[in-house]
Amino acid sequence: MTTDFGLFVSTDTTKCTGCKACEIACFQSHNSKRNKVGKTIGTITTPVTPKLYVTVIETASMPIQCKHCENSPCKAVCKQGAIIRFGQQVVVDESKCIGCKDCLVACPFGAIALLPYYDKGQPIKQVGSTENKVAASKCDLCLDDPDGPACVRNCPNEALRVSDINEDRKKKNIAAAEALMVVNAGVPERRLLS
Amino acid sequence: MTTVIAIDDKLCTGCQECSKVCPNLAIEGLPHQPQKINETKCVMCGQCVQKCKSYVSVAEHGFGSHAKIRKERGLPETVVEPLFAAYNVTHLDEVLRALEDPKVETWVQSAPAVRVGIAEDFGAPLGTLAAGKLAAGLRRLGFDKVFDVNYAADVTIMEEGSELIDRVTNKGLLPMFTSCCPAWVRYLELNYPELRHHLSTTKSPQQIQGALLKTYGAKTQKVEAKKIFSVSIMPCTCKQYESSRPEMVDSGYRDVDVVITVRELAYLLKLKGIDFLSLPDEKYDLPMGDYTGAAEIFGVTGGVMEAALRTGYELITGQAIPAVDIKAARGSDGYREADIQVGDLTLKIGIVTGLKNVKPVMEALKAGKLDRHFVEVMTCPAGCVTGGGQPKLVLDKDFDEAYQNRAAATYAHDLELPIRKSHENPSVKKLYDTFLKKPLGEESHKLLHTTYCGDAKSHHSH
Numbered sequence: 001m002t003t004d005f006g007l008f009v010s011t012d013t014t015k016c017t018g019c020k021a022c023e024i025a026c027f028q029s030h031n032s033k034r035n036k037v038g039k040t041i042g043t044i045t046t047p048v049t050p051k052l053y054v055t056v057i058e059t060a061s062m063p064i065q066c067k068h069c070e071n072s073p074c075k076a077v078c079k080q081g082a083i084i085r086f087g088q089q090v091v092v093d094e095s096k097c098i099g100c101k102d103c104l105v106a107c108p109f110g111a112i113a114l115l116p117y118y119d120k121g122q123p124i125k126q127v128g129s130t131e132n133k134v135a136a137s138k139c140d141l142c143l144d145d146p147d148g149p150a151c152v153r154n155c156p157n158e159a160l161r162v163s164d165i166n167e168d169r170k171k172k173n174i175a176a177a178e179a180l181m182v183v184n185a186g187v188p189e190r191r192l193l194s
Numbered sequence: 195m196t197t198v199i200a201i202d203d204k205l206c207t208g209c210q211e212c213s214k215v216c217p218n219l220a221i222e223g224l225p226h227q228p229q230k231i232n233e234t235k236c237v238m239c240g241q242c243v244q245k246c247k248s249y250v251s252v253a254e255h256g257f258g259s260h261a262k263i264r265k266e267r268g269l270p271e272t273v274v275e276p277l278f279a280a281y282n283v284t285h286l287d288e289v290l291r292a293l294e295d296p297k298v299e300t301w302v303q304s305a306p307a308v309r310v311g312i313a314e315d316f317g318a319p320l321g322t323l324a325a326g327k328l329a330a331g332l333r334r335l336g337f338d339k340v341f342d343v344n345y346a347a348d349v350t351i352m353e354e355g356s357e358l359i360d361r362v363t364n365k366g367l368l369p370m371f372t373s374c375c376p377a378w379v380r381y382l383e384l385n386y387p388e389l390r391h392h393l394s395t396t397k398s399p400q401q402i403q404g405a406l407l408k409t410y411g412a413k414t415q416k417v418e419a420k421k422i423f424s425v426s427i428m429p430c431t432c433k434q435y436e437s438s439r440p441e442m443v444d445s446g447y448r449d450v451d452v453v454i455t456v457r458e459l460a461y462l463l464k465l466k467g468i469d470f471l472s473l474p475d476e477k478y479d480l481p482m483g484d485y486t487g488a489a490e491i492f493g494v495t496g497g498v499m500e501a502a503l504r505t506g507y508e509l510i511t512g513q514a515i516p517a518v519d520i521k522a523a524r525g526s527d528g529y530r531e532a533d534i535q536v537g538d539l540t541l542k543i544g545i546v547t548g549l550k551n552v553k554p555v556m557e558a559l560k561a562g563k564l565d566r567h568f569v570e571v572m573t574c575p576a577g578c579v580t581g582g583g584q585p586k587l588v589l590d591k592d593f594d595e596a597y598q599n600r601a602a603a604t605y606a607h608d609l610e611l612p613i614r615k616s617h618e619n620p621s622v623k624k625l626y627d628t629f630l631k632k633p634l635g636e637e638s639h640k641l642l643h644t645t646y647c648g649d650a651k652s653h654h655s656h
């Protein structure tokens with residue numbers, strides 16, 4: 001799919017139950033190679049570090065995840081160059097992240113969390129230190145996965161979809177035009193006015 | 195009754211995905227609020243434990259939360275895998291204490307489905323058969339005797355098969371239902387207590403093995419029964435409940451002292467630093483680890499039926515069954531029926547898998563419209579291979595692969611075993627020759643049969 005704007009995952013809140021299958025699928029998709037996460041829970045040896053965050057409020061639930069903003073404030077504030085644009089998507093290079101939290105402050109949705117950073121089942125250490133490193137963790141739209149975002153594929157309620165906002169807007173335009181055509185055809189004054 | 199399945203209200207998001215899989219509407223609560231298990235309705239199948247994805251999260255609950263909750267649940271420090279809101283209460287500490295006590299004789303038995311599940315939690319492909327490694331692993335853990343539930347499954351067939359023939363030929367109560375699934379037994383006791391006499395009085399393989407270990411086993415191994423600590427490894431969360439039922443003391447002791455799940459066995463092996471996939475293949479101890487292919491297939495829906503037919507055919511007709519593989523019993527539909535020709539008798543069978551599918555069958559029975567002789571019921575979606583205590587899948591979409599591979603590995607093990615009919619198990623023959631004398635005999639009645647709904651044991655099995 002080609003698009004001028006970054007794609008993002010949107011939620012049908014009438015379908016989302018808040019079960020966190022998306023978070024688990026996200027974690028597995030990003031860690032099956034890097035941290036040997038297999039098909040059963042017993043193969044997981046690191047903390048679960050998703051890139052989207054299910055949020056439950058009194059009347060609804062939905063995963064909050066990066067909207068891949070066009071004027072992305074997180075990217076603008078990152079002094080390490082750890083947040084970059086890859087194609088149209090906004091992604092974090094965890095190896096460059098220093099955990100300064102500027103992106104967390106800048107993101108108006110809270111779509112970024114600082115989480116432990118593991119490789120080969122072991123915590124990555126801070127440079128020149130024995131202490132464990134953290135890194136900004138946010139949706140990268142599963143860029144490495146040809147099947148697309150794992151959250152979308154694993155939602156038991158089919159509540160998630162990849163939104164191409166331009167395509168969506170065009171579809172809405174067409175739907176509106178079809179509706180207005182009917183309305184306008186039935187209004188005699190409109191014909192008199194023209 | 196002690197709690198078997200619980201939901202941690204600190205972790206539950208109230209998604210109610212678990213209540214969709216609960217077969218007895220035992221999970222209560224409002225959407226987006228923590229759910230509660232109604233223990234008076236819970237059948238302890240653990241399908242909610244398999245389903246729950248609401249995990250202890252660094253992002254939501256903080257960095258120390260995993261260690262804190264792991265400790266609250268009594269799990270060893272080596273358990274690093276994610277913990278979820280719905281869980282089964284562990285009994286690992288009791289097993290560890292027994293293993294560390296030199297005065298205690300620790301005897302272990304594992305269910306058929308354990309050997310097609312356990313390797314998965316060490317990264318092996320879903321449904322990897324690891325019967326030999328399982329025996330080796332249990333030995334490395336320090337169990338004094340590595341026996342097997344499958345031996346008792348062969349005994350179950352001798353008893354339950356004979357019971358069926360007795361009911362069919364002597365106009366006993368029909369249909370007879372299998373009784374090896376404790377969640378099904380509890381479901382019937384809760385919802386259809388008036389139909390309890392349809393349940394086979396034969397105990398489950400676990401409880402048969404439990405009763406035999408501390409009687410026949412103690413005698414043949416020359417060990418005092420009171421010194422034996424009997425541990426059972428199960429793909430099932432409900433077996434702990436079954437073992438703690440007040441009547442399960444026919445050996446004069448608690449027949450099975452403690453039950454742990456396949457997942458807990460993986461915790462135990464990891465705690466002891468045992469590299470499971472590198473273990474050699476070893477054999478189970480004799481005589482109570484000797485088993486046939488018929489016993490192994492108990493782990494898959496239709497397997498108890500097939501095992502019973504392999505033996506029942508011969509008991510009724512005096513001739514070997516023409517085809518050992520009974521394809522009519524296999525499959526994964528929630529309810530299936532078949533008519534099997536056994537000599538002059540057309541044996542009408544039914545198989546239920548997934549406890550939600552049993553309700554119409556029970557309603558048909560109540561209405562006098564269930565024209566069957568023998569019905570197998572398993573609570574879990576495709577039998578014990580998909581049990582609540584099996585390795586938990588990361589993604590729901592892998593369920594079919596897990597079921598198909600575990601079932602295929604089970605049937606492959608059946609095929610590779612030299613003996614595939616329970617009544618041909620030489621160690622079981624010896625048990626009858628030297629101890630039980632005959633199926634449904636006096637000793638069998640005392641040790642291997644039970645009652646339901648708190649009924650007292652009578653001198654009649656039906």
